[in-house]
Structures are given as C-alpha cells and as structure tokens.
Amino acid sequence: MKNIVYISTAVKLMHENQLLDILHNARLHNAALNISGVLLYSEGTFIQVLEGKDSVIDALYSRIQADQRHKNVIKLIDEPIAEKSFSQWLMGFTVTDSAKTEKLVGYLKSISDLDLNDGKGSAVAAIKTFIENNQLAVNS
Ligand SMILES: Cc1cc2nc3c(=O)[nH]c(=O)nc-3n(C[C@H](O)[C@H](O)[C@H](O)COP(=O)(O)O)c2cc1C
Numbered sequence: 001m002k003n004i005v006y007i008s009t010a011v012k013l014m015h016e017n018q019l020l021d022i023l024h025n026a027r028l029h030n031a032a033l034n035i036s037g038v039l040l041y042s043e044g045t046f047i048q049v050l051e052g053k054d055s056v057i058d059a060l061y062s063r064i065q066a067d068q069r070h071k072n073v074i075k076l077i078d079e080p081i082a083e084k085s086f087s088q089w090l091m092g093f094t095v096t097d098s099a100k101t102e103k104l105v106g107y108l109k110s111i112s113d114l115d116l117n118d119g120k121g122s123a124v125a126a127i128k129t130f131i132e133n134n135q136l137a138v139n140s
Contacts, residue, residue, distance in 0.1 A: 001084070003037070003051040004061050005077035005123050008070040010044045016095055018069070020104075023091045027106035030089040035060065037086050038114060038127055041093040042134035046070060049123045051084050077122055085124050087115040092136055 019041055026039065033056050037049035048064075050057050065073050092108030101107045108114065111131065116124055130136070 001052060001081050002054045002057050003049060003077060003079060003081050003085070003123050004057055004075060005047070005049045005126050006061070006064075006073055006075045008046045008048075008073040010041070010046065010070050011068065013044050014041060014069075014093075016093075016100075019091070019093050022069075023104075023106050026091065027089060029060075033060075036084050036089050037123075038089070038108065039091040040108075040127065040130055040134075040136060041091075042130070042136055045134075047126065047130045049086065049127060051081060051086060051123070054080075076126060079122075081121075085116055085121050090114065092131070094136060 022039070030036070033052065035050055035052040035056060037051050039046065039048040050060060061075075089106065090108040090113060091106055095101050101109065111128075114127075
C-alpha cells in the first residue's frame with residue numbers, strides 16, 4: 001500500500017456543482033477500487049490524499065494529473081504505508097447552503113468524519129494544516 005498527497009490549482013474558481021460532480025464520480029470510483037483519503041478545496045486550491053494499492057494509486061494519480069480542471073499539480077508525499085490513515089474517501093469544501101450537503105454521501109461535514117486511525121503521519125498533518133489555514137467550514 002502507498003499514499004500520495006498533492007496540491008493543485010483550479011484552472012478557474014470552482015462552482016459548487018462542479019465540485020459536487022467531482023465528488024460523485026470520485027466517490028463511486030474510489031469505493032470500487034478500495035481507495036481511501038480526502039480531497040479538500042478552498043478558494044482555488046485543492047489538496048488530496050489518496051491511499052490504497054500501489055498500482056491503483058499510481059494509475060489514478062496519472063489520470064488526475066491529466067485532468068484539465070486543475071493545473072500545477074505538485075506532489076508532496078509519495079510513500080509506502082503499512083496501514084491506512086483514512087477509513088473512507090471524503091471530500092470537503094465550503095457550501096453556501098448546508099442543507100444541500102446534509103445527507104450527501106462522501107461529503108466531509110466534520111473533522112471527526114475523517115475517522116483518522118491514529119491521527120499521525122505526514123498525510124494527516126498536511127490535511128489538518130490545510131483545514132486550519134483555510135478555515136474550512138467543517139466542524140471539529
Ligand atoms: C482535484 C481533482 C481530484 C480528483 N480526484 C479523483 C478521485 O479521487 N477519484 C477519481 O476517480 N477521480 C478523481 N478526479 C477525476 C479524474 O481526474 C478523472 O476525471 C476521472 O478519474 C475520470 O477519468 P477518465 O476521464 O480518464 O475516465 C479528480 C479530479 C480533480 C480535478
């Protein structure tokens with residue numbers, strides 16, 4: 001198993017429906033391939049942790065890199081892991097109408113949703129810092 005963490009810049013500021021579109025597709029795909037992690041978006045910047053089988057993660061990262069919706073994809077971490085830090089795949093971004101995301105599967109409402117194994121590791125640290133620095137509107 002391995003993880004990859006990257007940051008990237010949206011080509012244009014993303015609308016809520018565009019983010020929801022990524023969420024729907026990614027959630028289904030990642031669940032089918034046993035990929036866990038988290039994708040966060042704030043004001044034009046993405047950060048994503050992907051964890052799973054080496055070949056599966058590398059293949060997905062190649063596809064994501066080629067995605068025209070973002071640019072300047074910079075890999076921060078690429079390392080073998082003994083166990084997963086995230087129990088599922090979730091996506092977090094601030095919405096104007098929280099009623100919309102109330103029952104949305106795959107949407108990160110609260111930090112505790114992340115269900116972090118031991119809360120350690122550089123991937124987890126990167127995510128926590130991004131949430132804090134961007135004051136992402138997820139509840140702690
Ligand atoms: C920031 C960002 C993160 C993405 N994360 C995922 C992901 O975790 N899983 C996934 O299947 N697709 C993700 N996508 C979508 C992929 O880039 C790609 O569109 C999708 O896998 C379909 O690939 P295909 O058109 O080659 O079939 C993401 C796209 C962006 C812009």
